[in-house]
Amino acid sequence: MSGLRSDRNGAAALVFHALVVAFILAPLVVVVLVSFSDKEFISMPFEGASLRWYWAILSAPELVDAFWLSVVLAFTAATMASTVAIPAAIAIARYRFVGRDGLMAFLMSPLMIPHVVLGVAFLRFFSVMGLTGSFFALALVHALIVVPYSLRLTLAAVTGLEQDAEHAARSLGASRFTAFRRILLPLILPGVAGGWVLSFIQSFDEVTMTIFVATPGTMTLPVALYHRIADLTDPVTTSVSTVMIVGTMLLMFALDRIVGLDKVLTGKK
Amino acid sequence: MLKTGKRLNGAPWLLSLPALALFVGLLAVPLALTGILSFHAYDGMRGMESALSMRHYVEILTDGYYYELFLRTGLMSLGVTVICMVIGVPETLILSKMRPAWQGTFFVVILGPLLISVIVRTLGWSILLSRHGMVNSILLGLGVVERPVQLLYSMTGIVIVLTHVLLPFMIIAVWSTLQRLDNQAPNAARSLGAGQFTTYWRIVLPQLMPGILSGSIIVFTLSASAFATPALIGGRRVKVVTTAIYDEFLNSLNWPLGAAIAVLLLVGIVAVVVGSNRLAERRFKQVFS
Numbered sequence: 343m344s345g346l347r348s349d350r351n352g353a354a355a356l357v358f359h360a361l362v363v364a365f366i367l368a369p370l371v372v373v374v375l376v377s378f379s380d381k382e383f384i385s386m387p388f389e390g391a392s393l394r395w396y397w398a399i400l401s402a403p404e405l406v407d408a409f410w411l412s413v414v415l416a417f418t419a420a421t422m423a424s425t426v427a428i429p430a431a432i433a434i435a436r437y438r439f440v441g442r443d444g445l446m447a448f449l450m451s452p453l454m455i456p457h458v459v460l461g462v463a464f465l466r467f468f469s470v471m472g473l474t475g476s477f478f479a480l481a482l483v484h485a486l487i488v489v490p491y492s493l494r495l496t497l498a499a500v501t502g503l504e505q506d507a508e509h510a511a512r513s514l515g516a517s518r519f520t521a522f523r524r525i526l527l528p529l530i531l532p533g534v535a536g537g538w539v540l541s542f543i544q545s546f547d548e549v550t551m552t553i554f555v556a557t558p559g560t561m562t563l564p565v566a567l568y569h570r571i572a573d574l575t576d577p578v579t580t581s582v583s584t585v586m587i588v589g590t591m592l593l594m595f596a597l598d599r600i601v602g603l604d605k606v607l608t609g610k611k
Numbered sequence: 612m613l614k615t616g617k618r619l620n621g622a623p624w625l626l627s628l629p630a631l632a633l634f635v636g637l638l639a640v641p642l643a644l645t646g647i648l649s650f651h652a653y654d655g656m657r658g659m660e661s662a663l664s665m666r667h668y669v670e671i672l673t674d675g676y677y678y679e680l681f682l683r684t685g686l687m688s689l690g691v692t693v694i695c696m697v698i699g700v701p702e703t704l705i706l707s708k709m710r711p712a713w714q715g716t717f718f719v720v721i722l723g724p725l726l727i728s729v730i731v732r733t734l735g736w737s738i739l740l741s742r743h744g745m746v747n748s749i750l751l752g753l754g755v756v757e758r759p760v761q762l763l764y765s766m767t768g769i770v771i772v773l774t775h776v777l778l779p780f781m782i783i784a785v786w787s788t789l790q791r792l793d794n795q796a797p798n799a800a801r802s803l804g805a806g807q808f809t810t811y812w813r814i815v816l817p818q819l820m821p822g823i824l825s826g827s828i829i830v831f832t833l834s835a836s837a838f839a840t841p842a843l844i845g846g847r848r849v850k851v852v853t854t855a856i857y858d859e860f861l862n863s864l865n866w867p868l869g870a871a872i873a874v875l876l877l878v879g880i881v882a883v884v885v886g887s888n889r890l891a892e893r894r895f896k897q898v899f900s
Contacts, residue, residue, distance in 0.1 A: 369735025426630040433623035456836030463641035
């Protein structure tokens with residue numbers, strides 16, 4: 343790359359870059375600014391700032407309930423997804439077998455199937471099976487759609503790992519499970535943890551599929567926010583959004599410390 | 612290191628069993644049920660009937676309303692893809708020339724929003740695009756327009772917001788191809804007297820094509836599958852395939868017709884991905900989303 347990188351960006355390129363960055367940041371900055379307004383309607387905080395819309399969140403119990411439901415849902419889904427993704431990643435990374443590519447494609451397929459299609463499929467499935475309104479069923483389908491994220495980062499961690507230490511442990515009498523728990527798991531833990539955090543974020547943010555199956559008892563925060571924005575845009579939606587932006591930034595910081603954000607965002611090994 | 616000796620090895624399947632059980636039970640079965648649902652007859656008075664028919668597919672494929680719906684969604688996705696390409700490719704090249712510290716910072720700034728809820732990003736845009744929003748103020752201030760333009764509840768607005776949501780995917784795809792680029796060729800071109808523009812147009816761009824193509828597939832399919840953005844920005848005025856499916860399921864309650872539209876959307880997207888993969892060297896699944 344040295345040849346290309348030695349070329350410096352010209353003035354026109356830097357102006358273009360500044361416009362792209364402004365385009366990317368504008369909607370987020372606006373949401374954060376509006377959340378500090380002291381007016382009844384959507385407005386900038388320059389003519390009067392306050393924290394009233396943050397206090398207003400606390401007097402909207404449906405949003406607080408939806409927040410906690412989303413936290414528990416994302417925690418459960420990410421944990422279930424990691425639990426099934428770890429053995430599957432070991433199988434795909436360490437064995438060559440007939441159907442391996444097909445298995446991989448099947449487990450990655452939720453990335454390709456439109457979430458609207460998944461939403462109608464789960465709506466139909468839940469109504470046929472009598473699972474409508476079940477938190478556990480919702481957690482299972484959330485686990486399903488975040489398996490690809492968990493699988494990818496776990497797979498990257500297992501791939502190319504030497505097995506000498508595990509063989510040594512086995513020959514010294516450790517069981518397969520002990521060798522896994524004491525040797526392999528600690529080695530792949532950063533990848534597993536990174537996959538878990540990414541799955542948590544994806545489950546927490548999922549709205550398109552969930553909107554089809556959410557009932558008043560299983561209302562997630564993004565779905566509650568969607569319905570509120572669709573009805574009317576009041577400043578509470580911006581303060582809730584700001585809380586979500588800050589929460590995501592904290593999780594991004596955690597991801598960066600665990601596996602490196604560049605790896606998560608660009609899929610680099 | 613790889614266990615290839617044993618031909619009939621049950622171990623990998625045993626290890627994959629929990630994931631497979633989850634996927635068969637909660638993905639294959641629900642999709643199959645949706646496929647069957649789409650063939651059920653529906654009567655406005657009596658609701659869903661047990662008799663099977665092709666009626667919904669015939670209706671969708673012959674009715675001009677649905678033809679327009681799919682065409683509108685396709686054109687919207689194509690528009691978003693082209694704009695993401697036009698912005699994403701130069702931006703990726705600019706990023707590649709930055710010093711590592713700046714590069715890291717701007718990567719987080721540009722790709723980080725991928726992890727922020729699409730509802731939050733769409734809310735920000737609906738404030739910006741409103742009649743008295745900032746975009747209209749800037750356009751009026753610059754004298755580009757005389758009166759505020761209708762951006763909210765319009766296709767223009769949907770395309771702007773989807774471009775914002777999906778641009779990072781294009782940049783990631785082009786970036787990963789750029790990493791493997793042979794930089795001897797551009798240097799050779801420059802030393803042989805080619806100008807900067809010629810070098811990019813004739814040497815760099817052709818080498819980036821696989822990345823641009825796989826980025827385009829991702830942006831196109833995610834545009835066609837997007838729901839929250841067209842629903843909130845388009846409102847009731849601009850319908851796309853996904854919002855039409857939502858209406859059939861949750862407003863008209865004609866589930867079989869909604870299921871048939873959903874099946875056609877899935878088939879269309881799989882066709883685009885499989886078709887373009889033949890062209891692209893890289894597979895869709897290799898690009899992280």
